[in-house]
Amino acid sequence: MLDLLPDWISWLAERNGTPAGLAERCLPYASGEPYPGLTGARHRPDQHARVAE
Structure with a gap:
């Protein structure tokens, strides 16, 4: 199901x-890439990071 997320977005x-610009910004995260600059220990996404668009 996660493989379908980029197409669904x-x-x-x-x-x-x-x-289009906003939709394109969502695609990397739908593919499992971490939000730039918001990685915690061990280069994993920081689950407690606050993201405001």
């Missing part, structure tokens, strides 16, 4: 009018 963005 693109599909939803097309249907609800999400700006």
Whole structure:
């Protein structure tokens, strides 16, 4: 199911009018990449990091 997440984000963005730049910013995280600059110990994502867009 996680493999479908990037395609699902693109599909939803097309249907609800999400700006292309915003949708593209979501794709790396949907693919499992950590949010830039928010990694904790051992280069893993910091689950307690606050992200405000």
